[in-house]
Amino acid sequence: MSPAAETLTAERIIEATEEVLRRHGPAKATVVDVARALGVSHGSVYRHFRTKAALREAVTKRWLDRTHDALSGLAADPGRTPEERLRAWLRALFEAKLRKAGDDPEMFATYSVLAAENGAAVEQHIAELTEQLTAIVAAGVAAGDFAAPGPAVTARALFHATGRFHDPCYAGEWKRPGIQDEFDAVLDLLVRGLRR
Amino acid sequence: MSPAAETLTAERIIEATEEVLRRHGPAKATVVDVARALGVSHGSVYRHFRTKAALREAVTKRWLDRTHDALSGLAADPGRTPEERLRAWLRALFEAKLRKAGDDPEMFATYSVLAAENGAAVEQHIAELTEQLTAIVAAGVAAGDFAAPGPAVTARALFHATGRFHDPCYAGEWKRPGIQDEFDAVLDLLVRGLRR
Missing domain, CATH: 1.10.357.10 (Tetracycline Repressor, domain 2)
Incomplete structure (x- = not known):
């Protein structure tokens, strides 16, 4: 099953964000990186967290x-x-x-x-x-x-x-x-x- | 009496350094700035404090x-x-x-x-x-x-x-x-x- 095929939950987004933070550091991590890691559009991420700050x-x-x-x-x-x-x-x-x-x-x-x-x-x-x-x-x-x-x-x-x-x-x-x-x-x- | 005419003491150098730190901040303050503020050569300052770090x-x-x-x-x-x-x-x-x-x-x-x-x-x-x-x-x-x-x-x-x-x-x-x-x-x- 591809990551995108699983239901996108707040929990999965948070986990992916932790991984992105680990790889890129807090200054460089972006919502686009998170979306890419999950194989979804960044719009899908924003449906769970309205802003990068909220995420x-x-x-x-x-x-x-x-x-x-x-x-x-x-x-x-x-x-x-x-x-x-x-x-x-x-x-x-x-x-x-x-x-x-x-x-x-x-x-x-x-x-x-x-x-x-x-x-x-x-x-x-x-x-x-x-x-x-x-x-x-x-x-x-x-x-x-x-x-x-x-x-x-x-x-x-x-x-x-x-x-x-x-x-x-x-x-x-x-x-x-x-x-x-x-x-x-x-x-x-x-x-x-x-x-x- | 000009500042240079007074005897140069460790105490006077420290006071001048505080003033230089106040004006320039810790990143930019140099021994040359301190010497200039006292009207002496930077060699005179180094006779009291062997390095900038010591000062x-x-x-x-x-x-x-x-x-x-x-x-x-x-x-x-x-x-x-x-x-x-x-x-x-x-x-x-x-x-x-x-x-x-x-x-x-x-x-x-x-x-x-x-x-x-x-x-x-x-x-x-x-x-x-x-x-x-x-x-x-x-x-x-x-x-x-x-x-x-x-x-x-x-x-x-x-x-x-x-x-x-x-x-x-x-x-x-x-x-x-x-x-x-x-x-x-x-x-x-x-x-x-x-x-x-």
């Missing part, structure tokens, strides 16, 4: 979402105490970012360019992550383990205080020896700050 | 040092408890960065370029800042106010956890409404983590 935003969102799909399970894991959930969640976020940056530095750089262009997608991604953290903090307060003035405010503080271990602007630090010890030191301090 | 590093260091000269007094202030010192020191660091970025965004961008070129000067700057933080944490432990596994490790954790409020990569966030509340939330969480 790039969807690709960015998908890349960001890959992180928190894996995390949402940890945030709600009834087999762990809230403190264990918090530690596992923050560690998993750091590890996901480490993998993304380390396994494919070129695509990481490409997506960093896309993320800088798509502030709204990044904001939404961060809002979803801090919602998960809020649920963990609220569970800890409900269990009597944590004292937090307000779970949402505290969740944002946790997210901000661990920026060194998930914000792409620190990707250059993640290969340094000692980064795991630095992570542990910050996490221990924050957990002590949360405990009743 | 740029000295300028970077001076700019960075301006932050911690003001902070060292706070770190050792006997009129405040260690917790008060810690809060005042972290707030003063944030405010110094806010001022630098807000009052003169062009020079802040210029110095961010220089800082990226001069990793060693930045490392030394951060080492000096975390030494001051270590002294505050150690004083808190000695006073029985703080529990910290090791003051130096804890000081680095405090520095890393507050990166959003002093690292130039976040300068774009500092103008957002709510940034002061975010700072307070992180600081409160960290202070609770330090208390015995």
Whole structure:
């Protein structure tokens, strides 16, 4: 079956765009390249994404979402105490970012360019992550383990205080020896700050 | 008295270089520009700084040092408890960065370029800042106010956890409404983590 014979979905367009970005880089990738890779007209692509900007935003969102799909399970894991959930969640976020940056530095750089262009997608991604953290903090307060003035405010503080271990602007630090010890030191301090 | 008639010191060369950077930007500023601004030959400048890179590093260091000269007094202030010192020191660091970025965004961008070129000067700057933080944490432990596994490790954790409020990569966030509340939330969480 030729690619064009399959039904053209938003999902297939996003996948093809990722491949085109990989080959051409964020500056040069065009909708025509995407259409060519799919064996369809560029008009067909525009029927799913009205502008190139909308397509790039969807690709960015998908890349960001890959992180928190894996995390949402940890945030709600009834087999762990809230403190264990918090530690596992923050560690998993750091590890996901480490993998993304380390396994494919070129695509990481490409997506960093896309993320800088798509502030709204990044904001939404961060809002979803801090919602998960809020649920963990609220569970800890409900269990009597944590004292937090307000779970949402505290969740944002946790997210901000661990920026060194998930914000792409620190990707250059993640290969340094000692980064795991630095992570542990910050996490221990924050957990002590949360405990009743 | 013409500028050339004054004794040519490293300090005067650094000041002139700052002025040249302000006028020409980091990409175009040359040692010849600096010499011209001082009314001396470029050989005279090279007698104080053997290379253009050495001069740029000295300028970077001076700019960075301006932050911690003001902070060292706070770190050792006997009129405040260690917790008060810690809060005042972290707030003063944030405010110094806010001022630098807000009052003169062009020079802040210029110095961010220089800082990226001069990793060693930045490392030394951060080492000096975390030494001051270590002294505050150690004083808190000695006073029985703080529990910290090791003051130096804890000081680095405090520095890393507050990166959003002093690292130039976040300068774009500092103008957002709510940034002061975010700072307070992180600081409160960290202070609770330090208390015995």
